[in-house]
Amino acid sequence: MSEDAPAPREPGGPQASPVLRRMAGRGREEAHRTATPLELFFDLCFVVAVAVAGRELVHALAEGHAAHGVIGYLMMFFTIWWAWMNFTWFASAYDTDDVLYRVVTLVQIAGVLILSAGIPRAFDDGDFSVVWFGYLVMRLALVSQWLRAGFSAVGPERRTALKYAAGVSACQVGWLGVLFLPDRAKPWVFLVMALLEMAVPALAEMTRQTAWHPHHIAERYGLFTIIVLGETVSAATVAVQSALEESEALDELLPMAAGGLLLIFAAFWIYFAVPIHLHLASNRQAFLWGYGHYLVFGSAAAIGAGIEVAVEQAVGKAHVSTAAASSAVTVPGALFMFSVWLIHSRHYKRGLAQQLVLPVSALAVLACTFAGDRAVLLAGLVATVTVGAGVWLSTTNPPPAEA
Template sequence: MNDGEGKRVSWVELYLDLIFVLAVGELAHLIVDEPEMRSVWIALGLFFTLWWTWIGFSVLYNRFGVDKAPQRLLFLAGSVPTGVAAVAIAPASTGDVTVFALSLAATRVVLAIANGWGGAWREVLRGRITIAYGISIALFVVSIWVPEPLRYVLWALAIAQESGALLHEDRKATRRMRETRSFKELVPANPQEAIDSHHFAERFGLFLIILLGEVVVEAGQAAANAHVDSFDGWGALVAAMILAAALWWLYFDAAAEVNLKVLELSGGSPTMARAIFAVGHMLPSFSLLLVASGVGLLLEEDPPRIAYWLPCIAIGMYLLSTRVFMVTTNRAGRAARLVLLVAIFQLGRLHETLSPHPYLWLLAALAVTCAALAWRTGDRQEDEDVAAYIGRE
């Protein structure tokens, strides 16, 4: 994804990602251990808070990172409360949020210090971000004594105001871009606010790799726990691996490059970075988490009904949210893709007619088909994808 231009992902960022691997695994286990819709909604809420915590570190290094000892120490310090928050997911899912909320508050203390380090808080941008994290710290701490559901409203307010400080959304500029179909409307006037396109695209690509890895991990663990010793069982494991590979192809063959190009054309606009990465990648990321949970359940000895619905709905959401699957200049092709997409969302109805292992093969086959349909070739198709993106924003 990176051809040598722009900032590269640092080693300390990759180490911090290991902590989020732990969090992703805990969220997947939450759904697998209690396979019901309530668990899915709880996982989504917890994922949302952890997602923006991760984005805080990504934006910090993207704009101000120099990969020197003081900043490395701050990132490593931030990994400690983040890791505690990951382990605290289980009690938080049952309503005991004290450790989880305090850990998120402590993480934001580190982020506030890192953004305001060395008097940088006096600058307009870094001062705005530091203040926003200070407000978030207070809201997360206070939420410990606030009953549900108001507690989660405080969390949402904390994230909303800090995300606005990190990546402000200029609605007027976005409207002008749609009218003129020119990304120049979004170029930030202050160069300090600009996002390094290559680094940002690479960070989110690496996070999707983590989530795709969770699909493989859940499949492997479920197969091992079920003591696979038949051709059918090993075949289902292979199907799960093929499914993960097809989902990888759907993003990295086309969507990743289109997203990078759009952000580059906007001059690293924080508004565009927020739209296509910080917000735009949240749904496909959570979709992969649901795919991992569904695959893990399907490989168990007696999977529940929800095991059929989770992966098909998640694959449908992934196709919609990554956009490239529906991008085509052929009307008949678009109609056929729409029909296929609707059919994927309905596959859960097959729980009464298909056993889990053949169902996994069906999911894998459809994912491969979608990847083949979305396969783009040449710069002309990429330009069409970008034009379609502008039209859909």
């Protein structure tokens, strides 16, 4: 794979007007490349879809339909995450911030809101028609952006952009399988299409890498992590508030709320403990890191859903055992720790002790499942000790300094 990228855009370069600029690739070394207000607005609208998927997961788990809930959540979260990924990496390479670019991005936001409206129907009845249409709206906008980038470029850069446009279009047609095939085949069609979707960037950039910006990409992922964790806090707070209005079980709810909050705080600390943009040198590192965030984002959002299930079980609303309700918190909590270590933190850990902290803590959080009605509190305490151990070990053997 060639690591060449388009040359940096020079100040005062070819920009026709604020309404329409030439969509040239941005420079990998561009200074002060940060998230824009439009990107932040985009993320906030996507979290609406995350919240809807989380609510459906809560309902399924609370009713004892764990397999249906987990499979449905994994499918719906993939559609949300992948649409966010598509825009984020394109924007990092080609954001012109002109009027046309902003309008097309707002169309993509409209698409994700349509998708959000269709999640309950897809989750409960296997009807993906609204989700597919929302994806179609987003994909038409994305393809138009890639075509615009292609027509503004020459040579290998143009071919890369047109490959993206063709690949995204073909995959959108392939998703018709989830509309017309039998219900029992839909999960397998979904899996195949998800793999094909993830193959598009690797194939499109096989001969030329787009001009995504390492610091910008790292910041975008970090900001989305913050927003997802914020949604988790919100969901957990609403669950506890609702329970308090109908129950006097303070002795159970307060430890659960404290443990959940500690777990979320620790998740934030763990994720932002290392300067990951220094690791993102090329597609070889960045694609694996970016794809791995399906587990990071999905587990972070699922922690909030799990806390809601645990609260409902504590006040007698959920038809599941204490261990099952506890696992709704401990499993995503452990998965978050392990996946952050696997794709993110381990690149900056020095020595065996630092490398073992998160994997061992993930196992300890899982073990908390069997701690009865104090499982969530104990998981939060384990996560807190994990942060403390990480801080102490980093002072004795600090990571490499930022370049």
